[in-house]
Amino acid sequence: MTKRLISIFLVAFALFSFAFGDFDIVKAANKTDVSRNIAIVFDNSGSMYSNRDKAWCRATYAMEVFASMLNKGDTLSIYPMHPINVGNNEYTMDNPFKLTDSSQAQKIRDIYTEFASVTPIESVDRAISDLKTIRTGKNYLIVLTDGNAFYKNDRELSAKETKKELDKRFEKNAGSDMTAMYLGVGKDVVMPNTKESEYFVKRQAEDSEDVLKANLELMSK
16 A cells, blocks of 8 residues: 555545544444434535545545444445446436445445536535435434535525525534534635534545644544
8 A cells, every 4th residue: 555545544534533523423343223324425526626635535535434434234325416437337416325334435436427517505405305314323414525615506606605505504404313514625615604513513624634633623622
């Protein structure tokens, strides 16, 4: 394994701890009494592939780490903003890529985005809608994005409008039935105004170092 790959993997592991540490979602391997339904909104828009930091690569490895920590009964669903191909199968925000076993984690490496464009907020809506139909286990929503503005009904929202739309979704749905996390990657990413609580956490990470710092900050609380 190259030093570059090791570095990416460590960052991904930090992301996992960061995402789940505060929510007490990380459990010992023998504790599988409560199933977890984890929905990840995967921003595979154009900016994720064009910037120097190769955000798509970090996001992919982060999702692989998430998947590797699945317990029996858990489900991880990846909601891409644009269609992805895994092997011979295509997945969309309406047909998410689902994993139910940690042994399937390496399949995430095969995710391929043929066409990357804007950042539709409908992907968040679909993930929330699906989680709300699940009646068993604990529900977790993770939005992983570098977007500085989202789109709604194919119209670009201003930064102010984007914040308002995100706030509306988190404030309405983050609660005892759904724990939500928003991780904004990059210095220009738009951040919601929603106040943090035991059911909602938001962090901005401009680069890999910031992700690690954010992780340490959360772990020290």
